Amino acid sequence: MTAKIIDGKTFAARIRGAVACHVSRMKAEHGVTPGLAVVLVGDDPASEVYVRAKHRQTVEAGMNSFEHRLPEEIAAADLLALVDRLNADDAVDGILVQLPLPGHIAEAEVLAAIDPAKDVDGFHIENVGLLATGQKAMVPCTPLGCLMMLQAEHGDLSGLEAVVIGRSNIVGKPMAQLLLAANATVTIAHSQTRHLKAVVSRADIVVAAVGRPEMIKGDWIKPGASVIDVGINRIDAPERGPGKTRLTGDVDFAAASTVAGAITPVPGGVGPMTIACLLANTLTAACRRRGLAEPTNLTA
Numbered sequence: 001m002t003a004k005i006i007d008g009k010t011f012a013a014r015i016r017g018a019v020a021c022h023v024s025r026m027k028a029e030h031g032v033t034p035g036l037a038v039v040l041v042g043d044d045p046a047s048e049v050y051v052r053a054k055h056r057q058t059v060e061a062g063m064n065s066f067e068h069r070l071p072e073e074i075a076a077a078d079l080l081a082l083v084d085r086l087n088a089d090d091a092v093d094g095i096l097v098q099l100p101l102p103g104h105i106a107e108a109e110v111l112a113a114i115d116p117a118k119d120v121d122g123f124h125i126e127n128v129g130l131l132a133t134g135q136k137a138m139v140p141c142t143p144l145g146c147l148m149m150l151q152a153e154h155g156d157l158s159g160l161e162a163v164v165i166g167r168s169n170i171v172g173k174p175m176a177q178l179l180l181a182a183n184a185t186v187t188i189a190h191s192q193t194r195h196l197k198a199v200v201s202r203a204d205i206v207v208a209a210v211g212r213p214e215m216i217k218g219d220w221i222k223p224g225a226s227v228i229d230v231g232i233n234r235i236d237a238p239e240r241g242p243g244k245t246r247l248t249g250d251v252d253f254a255a256a257s258t259v260a261g262a263i264t265p266v267p268g269g270v271g272p273m274t275i276a277c278l279l280a281n282t283l284t285a286a287c288r289r290r291g292l293a294e295p296t297n298l299t300a
Helices: 008-030 045-060 076-088 107-113 125-132 141-154 172-181 196-201 271-290
Strands: 035-041 064-070 094-097 161-165 185-189 205-208 226-229 233-236 245-248
Touching (some): 008 141, 035 045, 035 076, 035 271, 045 064, 045 271, 076 094, 076 107, 094 271, 125 172, 161 172, 161 196, 172 185, 172 205, 185 196
Parallel strands (some): 035 094, 161 185, 161 205
16 A cells, blocks of 8 residues: 655645635735735744745735844844734734744744734634634644645545644644544644554544654554644755755654555645645735635635
């Protein structure tokens, strides 16, 4: 048995295309152009790459992109003042403060300052609470992308047994809430779970977001299960030459792909979906703020 490879690049491109079509209609029918503001503090190389990609894809979708690049030594009060200005700017529908922030700035304080209606990362405590209680919320981008891929694979998730490995506020916890809302039976596991192999091996859906390279072994996977690997780990790759590295997920892909029914690769699986869902969230925020019909199926 060889698993179906879930191509995140193709899936994400389809979402971006659907977002662009909806944005085009919003412009033509309502004179509205959604706007995304991204705030980058400092010059972290990985963050720079993400911000450039976000800017490019925002513009390609027909939205306005507002970049704010701030020095690493900026005072927390000055960053919070910028967030306040973006909250008040009607041209801005989504605000994303790129993490991590420098150590002298409290991330929780900055995230709490963002207007929940513009919190396209879904990290504000109000959105966390709304999601947990089954109400309309802005949903974190990575779990939202995972859910879209699972629904495209299975259709109805009702009654399926899902195991989420990882309990972070960014992926694990919201992923579990989304699966519960889709009527799956959900277990949250983590690195301290006893008999983790036995827990994983009963799952129809495995979402691995624990941050440990290839921790989930192939013989843990139930035959035919869908495996969504959120992990992005850089490990040594001496076979490529001295000092070389490669990316790998939290799942032993080579072994798991001989057992699973469907699996995401790393890279090229979940990663591309995150920015696509950021654009979808910005579009959703723009619609909600103006009382317009929200996009219902961006994966069709």
